[in-house]
Amino acid sequence: MLRSRVIGVGSYLPPRVVTNDDLAGMMDTSDEWIVQRTGIRERRWVEPDVATSDLALHASRAALEDAGIGPGDLDMIFVASLSPDHFFPGTACFLQAKLDVPAGVPAIDVRQQCSGFVYASAIADQFVRGGGARRVLVVGAEIHSKALDKTTEGRDVTVIFGDGAGAMVLEATEVAGAADPHVLSTHLHADGRFAEQLWVPAPGMALPGFIDHDLLDAGMHHPKMNGRVTYVHAVQRMAESVHETLAANGKSLEEIDLFLFHQANLRINEAVAKNLGIPAERVFNTIEWTGNTSAATIPIGMVEARAAGLLTPGDLVMGVVFGSGFTWASMLVRW
Numbered sequence: 001m002l003r004s005r006v007i008g009v010g011s012y013l014p015p016r017v018v019t020n021d022d023l024a025g026m027m028d029t030s031d032e033w034i035v036q037r038t039g040i041r042e043r044r045w046v047e048p049d050v051a052t053s054d055l056a057l058h059a060s061r062a063a064l065e066d067a068g069i070g071p072g073d074l075d076m077i078f079v080a081s082l083s084p085d086h087f088f089p090g091t092a093c094f095l096q097a098k099l100d101v102p103a104g105v106p107a108i109d110v111r112q113q114c115s116g117f118v119y120a121s122a123i124a125d126q127f128v129r130g131g132g133a134r135r136v137l138v139v140g141a142e143i144h145s146k147a148l149d150k151t152t153e154g155r156d157v158t159v160i161f162g163d164g165a166g167a168m169v170l171e172a173t174e175v176a177g178a179a180d181p182h183v184l185s186t187h188l189h190a191d192g193r194f195a196e197q198l199w200v201p202a203p204g205m206a207l208p209g210f211i212d213h214d215l216l217d218a219g220m221h222h223p224k225m226n227g228r229v230t231y232v233h234a235v236q237r238m239a240e241s242v243h244e245t246l247a248a249n250g251k252s253l254e255e256i257d258l259f260l261f262h263q264a265n266l267r268i269n270e271a272v273a274k275n276l277g278i279p280a281e282r283v284f285n286t287i288e289w290t291g292n293t294s295a296a297t298i299p300i301g302m303v304e305a306r307a308a309g310l311l312t313p314g315d316l317v318m319g320v321v322f323g324s325g326f327t328w329a330s331m332l333v334r335w
């Protein structure tokens with residue numbers, strides 16, 4: 001069977017650490033509230049001259065080095081991001097130029113927000129399975145800090161997000177069975193009825209004038225979230241995804257060595273684990289020091305879990321995400 005396998009991962013977090021106390025100096029919030037409600041202690045914010053494609057570049061270089069290949073060996077690249085460099089063209093094109101991926105190689109943006117990395121991985125996996133690509137770079141990269149409302153009005157959203165990037169290289173491989181390292185399955189879902197529960201309203205072509213002073217004065221360029229609704233759906237949909245992925249592969253919960261859940265709120269992941277009966281030590285979280293890096297959470301988790309000795313060859317690892325759209329998705333990988 002022709003399948004894709006992970007041959008390299010890399011990540012990058014910008015150097016500037018922003019603590020909960022730093023945020024409390026900008027808005028009416030507190031370290032106690034943020035830790036209690038979200039588990040987050042700090043996150044990273046970029047400097048003004050850094051673009052999303054720059055974070056993607058650092059993570060991609062690390063992933064290519066880890067894979068032992070160069071940009072000339074890639075025949076397709078994906079960037080998943082809700083915070084693109086520009087309205088158009090897509091961030092994958094900017095990354096292609098910066099990373100020096102040869103002209104002619106397709107560069108594809110995926111706009112499925114916090115689920116974007118798993119969506120992009122699923123598409124990449126299908127290209128590999130179908131013989132349309134041999135080596136694919138999949139990146140999740142986000143700069144949230146530039147768009148957040150740093151006043152008290154935006155505090156519910158602002159305290160949870162952070163900047164960062166992660167990348168993964170998939171390579172075509174012939175596998176004999178489930179024990180060989182490869183992507184076993186991917187599962188994608190969406191329900192656009194909830195699109196306005198977590199979104200950035202402006203700028204946009206649904207508006208009479210794309211962007212204007214009234215929209216800016218009303219703060220419509222900042223992300224808006226119905227936190228309660230998002231929380232409840234995240235807990236429900238992530239649990240469903242775990243069951244779906246297990247059933248599709250004939251696996252039990254006990255057979256999964258590591259769960260990489262999306263990093264939106266530590267309490268969401270604790271609730272999913274508790275509801276399903278997954279022991280806490282099999283759920284790897286980075287949110288305490290990264291915040292929610294949206295499309296970057298899964299590849300950052302892969303890098304950090306491996307560095308912590310929790311992701312080793314032969315392990316079965318399940319990635320499960322939920323985000324704006326609403327979208328949710330999962331992937332099962334034999335590492």
Ligand code: UT7
Nearest residue numbers: 029030033037114155156159227228230231234264265323
């Ligand atoms: O990555 C995409 C998916 N995103 C998510 O999954 C996020 C899901 N939602 C959440 O994680 C939570 O809803 C939040 C962490 C965003 C908010 O927590 P919450 O427990 O749902 O708080 P809330 O919005 O219901 O607000 C409770 C109280 C309110 O005060 P009152 O009205 O009870 O007086 C808020 O004004 O907490 C207040 N509040 C804050 N206080 C201090 C909201 N944000 C803050 C804050 N600091 N940062």
